[in-house]
Amino acid sequence: MSILPFTAGIDAGATLCKVAFQDGTTLTTECYPTSELDRVRARLADWQPRRVVATGGAASRLGRFPQVSEFEAWSRGAPLLAARAGWTLSEPYLLVSLGTGTSILEISDGGYRRVGGTALGGGSIMGLGRLLLETASYQEIVELASRGDRRSVDLLVKDVYSGGDLPLPGELTAANFGKLDSNAPEDLAHAIMGLIGENVGLLCAGAARETQAASIMYCGSTLRDNPTLETILMGICGSFGVRGLIPAAGAYCGALGAAALAEE
Numbered sequence: 001m002s003i004l005p006f007t008a009g010i011d012a013g014a015t016l017c018k019v020a021f022q023d024g025t026t027l028t029t030e031c032y033p034t035s036e037l038d039r040v041r042a043r044l045a046d047w048q049p050r051r052v053v054a055t056g057g058a059a060s061r062l063g064r065f066p067q068v069s070e071f072e073a074w075s076r077g078a079p080l081l082a083a084r085a086g087w088t089l090s091e092p093y094l095l096v097s098l099g100t101g102t103s104i105l106e107i108s109d110g111g112y113r114r115v116g117g118t119a120l121g122g123g124s125i126m127g128l129g130r131l132l133l134e135t136a137s138y139q140e141i142v143e144l145a146s147r148g149d150r151r152s153v154d155l156l157v158k159d160v161y162s163g164g165d166l167p168l169p170g171e172l173t174a175a176n177f178g179k180l181d182s183n184a185p186e187d188l189a190h191a192i193m194g195l196i197g198e199n200v201g202l203l204c205a206g207a208a209r210e211t212q213a214a215s216i217m218y219c220g221s222t223l224r225d226n227p228t229l230e231t232i233l234m235g236i237c238g239s240f241g242v243r244g245l246i247p248a249a250g251a252y253c254g255a256l257g258a259a260a261l262a263e264e
Contacts (some may be wrong), residue, residue: 008049009259010040010065011073011252012058014100015122016221020255021049027084029252031221034058053262055254068261070254071105075112077257078217081247092213094204097254098122098220102200106211116207120196122222128192133185141189145228148190152182173198190228197232204233205240215243219250 011018017040020029032039040062044052054065055073078095082088092108094115100123104116122138129141151171155178158170176195182188204216218233223246230246237244249256 006049007051007053007259007262008044008047009073009255009257009262010052010054010056010059010062011070011254011258012037012040012054012056012062013221013254014057015126016099016251017056017058017062018221018252018255019043020249020252021047021259022080022256027249027252027256029249029255031224031251034061037061051262053258055258066262068258071103071112071114073254073257073261074219075105075107075257076260077253077255078107078219080256080260081219081249081253082217082245084249085245085247087245087247089217090214092211093215093217094208094211094213095253096200096204096216096218096220098200098218098222100222102203102220104204104207106207106213108211115211116203118200118203120199122220124196125192125222128195129189132188132192139225141192142226142228144186144189145193148184148186148188149182150187150191150194152184153177153180153187153191154194155179193226193228194232196222197229198236201233201236205236205242208240208242213242215245217245217247217250219247219253221251224251 006021006023008021017032017034052065054062055068055070059067092106095105095107097103101121102118105112106115154173155175157168157172157174160174234244
């Protein structure tokens with residue numbers, strides 16, 4: 001097989017290993033469990049890209065591929081994803097890596113800096129899913145959440161102020177998992193997404209206010225095929241008057257950025 005004229009970027013995270021390359025306007029992406037890196041190596045052997053560059057915490061486990069900084073790769077991948085979506089990003093803006101955990105980057109003046117983060121993320125969803133729902137399937141947790149109603153699990157402001165004199169909108173969450181009137185798997189799954197989405201979203205909205213960022217771009221594998229979490233994050237952006245963006249291939253932001261850095 002002849003060598004193909006593209007560079008493959010790999011973002012090897014704690015849970016998932018994302019592979020991406022762009023050939024002209026065509027973006028090709030694939031995702032594998034980080035515990036199955038042999039499958040990634042086999043795929044690269046099939047493709048035989050011109051070069052391979054890696055990023056992420058598990059990048060060293062792939063072999064002797066050149067590596068680039070994870071945050072630099074993400075900051076380079078974000079404008080590429082925005083361009084594919086037809087979005088204009090005015091700096092400063094926030095780039096959020098919502099993977100196993102969460103990091104928040106401020107992109108400004110052509111550079112980046114980490115302005116915050118949290119240990120809440122996809123790893124939390126998986127752990128809570130195993131504890132409360134007895135499933136290790138991320139897809140099953142997402143599907144259950146799409147059919148649930150966390151208002152029967154979370155304590156709302158209107159539940160606390162039953163007299164009607166509310167200092168805040170009544171539908172706001174006063175305490176995640178603070179009511180527990182339901183233990184139906186669907187409702188618990190929705191409440192898990194609420195716990196992660198609300199806390200990540202509020203942290204990012206606060207960072208946007210602090211940095212005067214008008215936009216927040218959410219990327220990362222936790223948002224892949226997860227409309228429930230997307231809705232929660234976008235709702236918080238709307239409440240704070242911040243433009244929220246979730247690109248279709250956001251899980252591959254780091255991998256695409258790593259490939260672009262190698263080409264440059």
